[in-house]
Amino acid sequence: MPSTTNELANVTPMIVARDIRKRFGVVEVLKGVSLEIAKGDVVAVIGPSGSGKSTFLRCLNHLETVDAGEVLIAGETLVSSDAAGVCRYAPDAELRRICRRMGMVFQHFNLFPHLTVLQNIIEAPLTVKGLARDAVVPKAEELLRKVGLFDKCDSYPARLSGGQKQRVAIARALAMEPDIMLFDEPTSALDPELTGEVLRSMRQLADEHMTMLVVTHEMAFAREVSSSVVFMDAGEIVEARAPAEMFSSPAHPRTQAFLEHML
């Protein structure tokens, strides 16, 4: 099985980002970021706050528009730039179809407060995919069992702890059967004692060979679960390496300084 995954990976990477540039007003938050992620890779993006790592993630699924650069998702072009530097997005319908291949988990969960846990999970399969309720509910229940929250089916989000909310958010994203999961600081809004349960669900996903891009401050997660670690600072990727090397012998002084500070 792993060899097949690798062969596929050689053919088309799941995510290709080339020279992504983005500015907010006068601030250049992304100064030409390039990254390739193969199928089944778990890539942790680390770096100081304000380094542009969340913005980069949000550029991949069109929550932010890029100023220049190219994004391909499983070989399909989300956005490309011509020689003159004018970037062109795919037509609306195609854009939405491509973006649907990516699930996303937010720092602040963003669960729908007026819907129960189960309703949160089945909402998109029902309205977006137009699936029948009978088909969707068992799947949602299975996902809830997987994240250990089956007993919370009928609870509203406000009744859940932060860790439980984030696990529901993971289940909600998985219900759309994405090929890629994007995590934007999934444990940053949690009390320290609640991060473990969320990281466990993420580790389980990684074990199932989900392609994952995780912006995180959890160095332990980056070290133990990821297949490669990307260090970003001041809008650019400083270095990207296997976790063992990144944490034992970072090449760049900026990486060294950051890791010394974090560990």
Added chain:
Amino acid sequence: MDYIIEILGPLLQGTAVTLQVFLLTLLLSVPLGLGLALVRVSRFHLASAMVNGYIWLMRGTPLMLQMLFIYFALPFVPVIGVRLPDFPAAIVAFVLNYAAYYAEIFRAGIQSIERGQYEAARVLGLSYGQTMRRIVLPQVVKRILPPMSNETITLVKDTSLIYVLAMNDLLRAARGIVQRDFTTMPFVVAAAFYLLMTLVLTWGFHYLEKRHAVYDE
């Protein structure tokens, strides 16, 4: 007591007129207000600006003036000029006016929904329309119930303005009897009627708020 029963008939007739104006206005102006609000927050800048101008016009002039204009002046306006009988003229004025106020309440509600809700809906693949219908508006309803209740209670009392078109609403009926019998008793009874109507509304909105309180935010 006998006197009160004696004047009850005409006052109830007045109440019927008041309730008709109230219910028709409510029924028509709330959806219109929602529509206006959706245009107002949309990315169609020209349409949004036009709605903005409309709201300014409707909130910036007295409802009574608008009613008088639609009844007396509209027939002489070229192209759109139509002569409306008194009741439809009143309803049109009320609906146009109240839609503007309701639109602002809806807009406040829509804009109070966090950006994260839109983003979560979008990454799940929901279209803008689906996001509004399934995610945003259901949450908006809960948040705007108190100001909606406020505005709707104001509407009950504003219906008394239709007397300028010589229609016999509750207040005009009461005033007629006061002038005929030289007693202020009909005013007291009319006040009781208004209070009763707003009490029912208060209960209604209270019930809606409780129903929407099944979830916290």
